[in-house]
Amino acid sequence: MSSAHSSSNSNPAHPATGGQSAGSSPTFSPLYQQIKALITQSLQSGEWRPGELIPSEIELANRFKVSQGTVRKAIDELSAENLVVRRQGKGTFVATHHEARAQFRFLRLKPDVGDAQYPENNIVEAKRLRAPADIARQLDIKTGDSVYFIKRIQSFGAAPTILEELWLPGAIFKGLSVERVLEYKGPMYALLETEFGIQMIRAVENIRAVVADESASSLLAVELNTPLLSVNRVSFTYGDKAVEVRRSLYVTNNHHYQNELS
CATH class of the missing domain: 1.10.10.10 (Winged helix-like DNA-binding domain superfamily/Winged helix DNA-binding domain)
Known part of the structure; x- marks a missing residue:
């Protein structure tokens, strides 16, 4: 009961x-x-x-x-x-993260022309690490606790558009293997919901303008110092528990960030 x-x-x-x-x-x-x-x-x-x-x-x-x-x-x-x-x-x-409407709740990058499409994922790196102090603070865990680190590129129409770093607390997602992350092609939140019963129900984002450094310019195939949109997100599940830190760099040549205020 x-x-x-x-x-x-x-x-x-x-x-x-x-x-x-x-x-x-x-x-x-x-x-x-x-x-x-x-x-x-x-x-x-x-x-x-x-x-x-x-x-x-x-x-x-x-x-x-x-x-x-x-x-x-x-x-x-x-x-x-x-x-x-x-x-x-x-x-x-x-609600489930397997629905398209749920996926676009957390993806606010919209095309300047045409309908929104879910991006293709390319994992650059996936490994277990010890949580740096700033990540630990945002996840409300101890510095040095186990975390999963995932770095990936998301592309629209074969054009690299989003460079992301995801940090997940190891204690919550125990059993998440690097192999599973590498083989999975769908939305990350759908994977976490299906295999760990974790739903992201809200997120807080901080947004600022930055320029591409050498690493970002190479991975996103843009020139050095190209203007990018930097988005730092902390996602929460029930009980207002932080379960993900996501740091993203958006190329906005053909896209824009859209939010609805009420």
Whole structure:
């Protein structure tokens, strides 16, 4: 039984209160937020796996003893956060990195002309290392802890466009072999989801303009000092746990970085 199911024994209709110190007022969580938290617990525990259909709104309402409207509002937020996907006439499914829409969530480089395409991957290097201090800090692990390091080039139409370095904590992805990384041709997040049950649910990126050094110019087939877009990303799974650092250099001759703000 999942933690979400166990929690439903307590009546969620009574608003939860946060920590309260002397002289402070209690903080109340709206009912739909409590149901959202219970559903998220079930997603995190693996009660419903990526790509699987979750119970209907009516079934969840009966389970948590709340109205269908309360469940719908909770699922609306989970859908907006890309944790679940609604499919007309079929129901609501756990989001998966194997879907194209999920892949493009984390790939913000768009072509200036034409539709977005997923790039071809070419692994330059893959090995286990001891975490440098800056990587350890971003992954919230100790300096010197085991990490997987992957360096790859992503190309569109045979044109090298993205040079990436990926850092993954060894303790979480224990068993990930260099051979597996080298033979895998699909999206990295789909591999990590399938083989380790890890879903990337959000990321924080820092972006700046840089110029190509000798290594980048050679690997990306551009001239030395060509302007590039540098993107440093930290990706998080459930529980706001950092599980990847990704450092990318983008060639923007025929592409641009696109984000939607709301």
